Amino acid sequence: MRNQGLGSWPARRVRSGPHRAALLGEHGAVSYADLYLRVTRLAHALRGLGLGRGDRIAYLGPNRPSFVESLFAAHTLGAVFVPLNTRLAVAEVDHQLRDCGASVLIYSAESAGVVANLTAPPLLVAVDGGVDGGVDGAHDYESVVRAAPDDPIDEPVGHDDAALILYTSGTTGSAKGVTLTHGNVIWNCLNTLVELDLTRDEVTLVSAPLFHVAALNMTLLPTLLKGGAAVLMPGWDVDACFDLIEQHRVTWMFGVPTMFADLARSSRWAAADLSSVRSLLAGGAPVPLPLIRTYQERGLEFLQGFGLTEAAPGALILSAEMSTAKAGSAGVPHFFSDVRLEHSATGDAVGEILIEGPTVMPGYWERPEATAAVLSEDGWLRTGDVGRMDEDGYFSIVDRIKDMYISGGENVYPAEVEAQLLEHPDVAECAVIGVPDGRWGEVGRAFVRTRPGAVPDRDGLIGFLAGRLARYKIPKTVQFVEDLPRTASGKIHKQALR
Known part of the structure; x- marks a missing residue:
């Protein structure tokens, strides 16, 4: 294949397991063969609407198959996928669409109110039904998919081509678009497969929103790369989480500590069937030791991670077996990543955490000055976080240089x-x-x-x-x-x- 990027994954997966489940959830089961067919048709439909290589395709909506289809269709064409945060206000969505120069916005009914109030929206595609999706003139997602041909598309895409623009707020008050290449994402997936030891039979609960880099690059994509099944949760709900774990025999999930605390506080915690769960990955903040112990009492252990969008995102990982002995630590560098501290001239024991490796972004979208401020000439990424390293090589986050x-x-x-x-x-x-x-x-x-x-x-x-x-x-x-x-x-x- 000439497409060496993410867009080739559905076709490559069909070769070895077409009838295996790729996506599970309220929508039913979607096989890898079904996913490939719909991605190909959507890519043709978007090409018919004038989209192509390098164009930005934005998506606004919850975790559903249409998100996954839109991502792979964009990458099939060599376009750049821009997932937008569904929690943003109209003005914030407006800014991000203008900033990235999106040619099309694919959106769900839940976001129709925001889309209807955009000042200058791009071409619109409504997942849930055209005008019924809330905005006049929007193309109907399902109609364009069904009407499109399904002959293969093999657009040349390399590892250095832009794959994603993910917006992260800046200390200056305006959101910056982190540009991640296909290579950045692929290397992050490889890091994840090495550190989490994922299998082809993995059933991953995608409970965090996919517009977040951790949900997308640490859970969904590594699972699909390995050939497992991803269970999509449209929104966080404690009871639904327990139900999906039991119904689909979920083997692992990612969440922020707040989500794991919600589960432990639920009246269903003691009786819930969690016997299928092999591992839990937590990020976004350190997991409190009492919460670690609560899960250990149920035979469950956390892997904890540290990273940031600019590193696609994984940088440090704390294994489950070390989660108690090194409680509060962010762990050691991922297999294909390097992390070091830049100490001040005073020789303090703490320093700014720097990351280097194939997951580090090439830069912010059309922000050369902002890029130069965080990327050194030899490729080290300044995180803006202050940390320390112990005698065993484990890093801990001390404070933030930025006020985030x-x-x-x-x-x-x-x-x-x-x-x-x-x-x-x-x-x-x-x-x-x-x-x-x-x-x-x-x-x-x-x-x-x-x-x-x-x-x-x-x-x-x-x-x-x-x-x-x-x-x-x-x-x-x-x-x-x-x-x-x-x-x-x-x-x-x-x-x-x-």
Whole structure:
């Protein structure tokens, strides 16, 4: 095949296991043969709409077969797939579509309200029924797939070609598109297969949203590469999770600690049949030791990982057998990755975590200055995280150089929130930090100095942010202050606020 990228995977899988289940869930079972047929037809349909090599194909919707079909169809054509976060506000989706220059947006009924309010939408394809999907003039996904031919497409695609643009918020307040090549994703999948020891009989529960790099590149794609079955959950639901594990005999799943804590708190926890589960992969934040012990009592152990979108994402992995002995550690480097600390001139024991290897992105989409700020000339990626390494080579995350915090597995950058707060006419100054939260890990707290004569109004400020930011980015608490602490250089001193 001339296509050496992700788009060739459905055809390659058909050669050895056409009747094996590729996708499972509320939609029923989709075999590898069915997946290949629908991907090929969708690729023809998109080509008929004018899409081709290098074009950006955006997708907005939950975990369903149409997401997987759209991804592989885009890569069949040599196009770039851009999965969008379904939790974003209209303005945020607008920005990302404009920034990547998307030629088409494939969307589900759940996102029709957002799509209907976009200022300048690209060509639209509605998964759930054209006009009934909420936007006049949208092509009907199922109709274009069924009407398209199914003859093979073998577009030349190499490992250095762009495969994905995944948006991550920046410290400057605007989202940047992380460009990942086919090679980046393939090497990350190989790392995952090595570290997790996946088998052809794997049944993977994809419970985190696929617009997140971990759900896409650490769970779905490695499973399909190996020839296993992926069980798609459209949204997080504790009871549905237990049901799917029991119904499909799930062998492994990825989740953020909040999700695993939800399962352990459920009234179904003690009696649930989890006998099929071989391994659990947690990311987004360290797993608390009490939660590790709760799972160990059920005969289940965690693998814990550290990574970031710019590294496709895996960088460090903590094996299940070391999850207690090295509790709190982020682990050791993935097999095909290298990680080191860049220490300060003072010789401190901690330093910034740097990553190098074939999973590291070539750069941010059309942001050469932002790229140069994080990628060294010899290919090392600056993570913005400070860590330390123990005598056994295990890394621990100490703090973040950037002010980012993680809420329920979602990265939140205070600068983005602060920029929106400053749009409010009563706000003179503000600062946002993450504070501990028993359920979400961290939530936002805004410190606000109002303009003279303004009456402090917490509910008014929270309401002002609704529709401007995704809900997880909106601070849970607001503290009104007379002044904000500052460093010697005049910058707001966030450590003092913490």
